[in-house]
Amino acid sequence: MTGQDIVNNESNRVAFLGPYGTFCEEAALSQPDLSDKELIPYQSIAEVFAAVDSGKCSLGVVPLENTIEGSVALTLDMLVFDSEAMIQREIDHNISLCLAGKTGSDIGAVRTILSHPHALAQCRTYIDTQLPNARTKSSDSTASAAHNVAESNDLTSAAICPLEAAHKYELAILDTHIQDRDINQTRFVVIGNGIPSPTGNDKTSISVFQRANRPGSLLAILSEFATRGIDLTKLESRPTKEGLGQYCFLMDFVGHIANDDIADCLSHVRTEHADIKFLGSYPVAGDTGEFQSGNGKVWKDTDQWLADLQGKVEQS
Numbered sequence: 001m002t003g004q005d006i007v008n009n010e011s012n013r014v015a016f017l018g019p020y021g022t023f024c025e026e027a028a029l030s031q032p033d034l035s036d037k038e039l040i041p042y043q044s045i046a047e048v049f050a051a052v053d054s055g056k057c058s059l060g061v062v063p064l065e066n067t068i069e070g071s072v073a074l075t076l077d078m079l080v081f082d083s084e085a086m087i088q089r090e091i092d093h094n095i096s097l098c099l100a101g102k103t104g105s106d107i108g109a110v111r112t113i114l115s116h117p118h119a120l121a122q123c124r125t126y127i128d129t130q131l132p133n134a135r136t137k138s139s140d141s142t143a144s145a146a147h148n149v150a151e152s153n154d155l156t157s158a159a160i161c162p163l164e165a166a167h168k169y170e171l172a173i174l175d176t177h178i179q180d181r182d183i184n185q186t187r188f189v190v191i192g193n194g195i196p197s198p199t200g201n202d203k204t205s206i207s208v209f210q211r212a213n214r215p216g217s218l219l220a221i222l223s224e225f226a227t228r229g230i231d232l233t234k235l236e237s238r239p240t241k242e243g244l245g246q247y248c249f250l251m252d253f254v255g256h257i258a259n260d261d262i263a264d265c266l267s268h269v270r271t272e273h274a275d276i277k278f279l280g281s282y283p284v285a286g287d288t289g290e291f292q293s294g295n296g297k298v299w300k301d302t303d304q305w306l307a308d309l310q311g312k313v314e315q316s
Contacts, residue, residue: 013038015051015060021143021165027093027188028061034190043140045074049083052191059088059192066095066186068179069121075189076238076250079279080207085191087205087280095184097123099175100146100166101158107174110134114145115160118186123160125180134158146171187285195281198256203233205279208249208269209240218249221273225253228261248277256281 014034017024018041029035040057042048048060062078065071079087097119101110113120113127114137120127127136139145145159150169158174159166166173210217225232234252255262258281270276 010055011058013040013057013059015040015042015048015057017045017048017062017141018042019141019143019147021146021162021168022141023093023095023162023186024061024063024141024188025143026162026164027091027186030091030093031190034059034061043144045072046078046082049078049085049191052085052193053083059190060085061091061188061190063118064090064187064189066118066122066184068181068184069118071236072118073238079191079205080238080248080250080277081241083191085193086195086278087282088190088192088194088196089282090203090285091188091190092285093186093188095122095179095186096163096177097142097160097179097184098163098166098173099158099178100161100171101149101174102152102155103170103172105155105158105172105174107131107158109156110158110174111156112137112154113158113160114139114148116140116142116145119145119160122179122181122184126178130175130178143168189282195257196283198258198281199283201284202254202256202281203252203284204255204257204262204281205250205252206266207238207277207279208251208273209275209277210249211274213246217273221249221269224265224268224273228265230255230261230265250279 014028014037016022016028016039020041025039028039042051045062048062051057052060062075063072064075099107110131111134113131113134117138119142120136127134139148142161143165146161146165146169149157149159150171159171160178163173163176208221231254232251233254234250236250237247238250240246240248257263266276
């Protein structure tokens with residue numbers, strides 16, 4: 001069954017970047033509440049977002065960034081420009097890649113390597129040193145690369161893919177752990193509608209569009225976070241797609257929109273400096289210990305202090 005065949009029971013369905021056997025599916029299965037739902041594979045990241053936006057699936061799982069290759073541009077662009085879905089949580093998943101081919105293949109005879117562009121980039125040094133005569137070819141996902149190799153009759157083609165996908169499509173394992181770094185993790189995000197309630201260990205993501213590109217304009221925006229003690233954990237630029245040299249800024253920071261300091265900060269940024277696309281407030285992956293962000297109590301106490309003083313002003 002494919003995503004296009006699904007029309008009912010949307011609330012029990014979770015879209016993911018398919019086909020079956022991708023790291024995206026592994027990430028979804030690592031979450032007990034998601035593994036109990038019907039996982040529906042889609043061919044592309046854009047199709048996963050479309051399934052959530054249309055209501056065919058209540059949630060979707062897509063890759064966001066990798067420790068070696070960085071951000072997944074298509075996921076960022078879908079969140080910022082093309083979808084109203086918001087991040088519901090993040091999932092950090094360890095990535096180990098293998099080289100797999102048809103039974104009878106030999107690593108020395110490989111001339112074509114198929115995989116997702118991010119996986120190819122994560123194995124760049126390995127390809128250059130171990131397979132210098134092979135050309136690379138992009139596929140929609142690591143699992144689709146494995147599927148395509150399995151469906152071919154070409155003993156000179158191989159896929160870079162998860163071990164699970166190689167086993168699923170009955171490929172021979174030619175080499176394992178071929179990524180260029182020992183530490184290789186991908187952060188996946190669950191997308192959906194609405195904003196999860198705060199847990200005390202949360203992150204907020206936004207995209208900021210400056211209204212005027214002048215010296216100090218970005219500094220003014222960042223100062224709103226600094227003065228409130230809000231910890232920025234990520235800052236990167238993306239083209240606005242409206243002209244060369246025009247960029248928006250994607251920001252991750254500690255805290256939840258329900259926190260007073262976060263709400264106050266975003267209110268000031270939006271009023272005085274820039275337009276904002278809100279991408280989500282959601283639980284942080286990994287460490288589940290509670291931590292506090294910013295100076296929310298200080299700002300609240302200050303507001304009350306000012307209100308008390310103003311209440312003492314004599315009326316003329």
